[in-house]
Amino acid sequence: MSELDLANAPADVRPLPPARPPFSLSKLWRNTGVRRLVILAALAAIWQGAALWQDNPLLFPTFTDTVSAFVEATRSEGMLWSALASLTVLLKGYAIAVALALVLVSGAVAIPVLRDVLQTLTAMFNPLPAIALLPLAMMWLGLGESALLLVLVHAVLWPFALAALSGFDQVPETQRLVGRNYGLRGPAYVAQILLPAALPSILSGLKIGWAFAWRTLIAAELVFGVSSSQGGLGWFIYRNRNELLTDRVFAGLATVILIGLVVEMVLFRVIERRTVVRWGLQR
Numbered sequence: 001m002s003e004l005d006l007a008n009a010p011a012d013v014r015p016l017p018p019a020r021p022p023f024s025l026s027k028l029w030r031n032t033g034v035r036r037l038v039i040l041a042a043l044a045a046i047w048q049g050a051a052l053w054q055d056n057p058l059l060f061p062t063f064t065d066t067v068s069a070f071v072e073a074t075r076s077e078g079m080l081w082s083a084l085a086s087l088t089v090l091l092k093g094y095a096i097a098v099a100l101a102l103v104l105v106s107g108a109v110a111i112p113v114l115r116d117v118l119q120t121l122t123a124m125f126n127p128l129p130a131i132a133l134l135p136l137a138m139m140w141l142g143l144g145e146s147a148l149l150l151v152l153v154h155a156v157l158w159p160f161a162l163a164a165l166s167g168f169d170q171v172p173e174t175q176r177l178v179g180r181n182y183g184l185r186g187p188a189y190v191a192q193i194l195l196p197a198a199l200p201s202i203l204s205g206l207k208i209g210w211a212f213a214w215r216t217l218i219a220a221e222l223v224f225g226v227s228s229s230q231g232g233l234g235w236f237i238y239r240n241r242n243e244l245l246t247d248r249v250f251a252g253l254a255t256v257i258l259i260g261l262v263v264e265m266v267l268f269r270v271i272e273r274r275t276v277v278r279w280g281l282q283r
Helices: 003-008 025-029 032-054 063-077 079-110 112-125 130-141 145-169 173-181 186-224 233-242 246-277
Strands: none
Touching: 025 032, 032 063, 063 079, 063 246, 079 112, 079 145, 079 186, 079 233, 079 246, 112 145, 130 145, 130 186, 145 186, 173 186, 186 233, 186 246, 233 246
8 A cells, every 4th residue: 555545544444553552671681870870879878878877977977968069169179170170180190191102002012122212111110109299399380380281101102112012012913914905005004004994992991091181180299289380170179178067078089989880981982983883803
């Protein structure tokens, strides 16, 4: 029966529209976002219960008190501006470190001697905590943004360079031969063969570098803020700790966690879905 016949047919002989699939809790639970929201809600409930049982707001405020402090600090204390100042410095140091690492890894892939140099430097400096360089950075560059950038570059450079180099080393020889058979050389060979194949390791290195940079920045700001005149999120936490405003300290810590969750579960996840997952390189 054609679409015109169906339109002119009596209502009792028209085919019924397909039934909607029934709502399924198991199908909803298979959604990663839903599962993570449930986990976060459970953690908040455990936090609330433990704080009520402890009954000492000065040492351990409840979840609801922390939420109230977060709203108040956002409204009157400029906590979000402190977070924005921290993120601005972090992105500068992160970008510098990633650019330097890509230059070093590119040279190491092309020249065996540079590979030995990079592997030696990585073995030397990767185990060294970035925050341990803070006293030297303060002596060399003063209490300013430059000292923080030096510490951030150290925190990101070596783990990302190691992950990127490992990713290039793990590219199968078959893919390399395919690129050479198609006549790819130089930058075209790297961009079309090596880089896509090594992208899972590179993304992993980017995530590790982000985590190292974020926690290093907060730790450094606990000492001297973003600059001599403007404190970041770490300085906000430190200042409220000195004033015994524990609920605001927890609000600052929650902000650190929320920013980390957004970057990890939203930004990097979107990049992975549109690249390595879409290309079948990762589940």
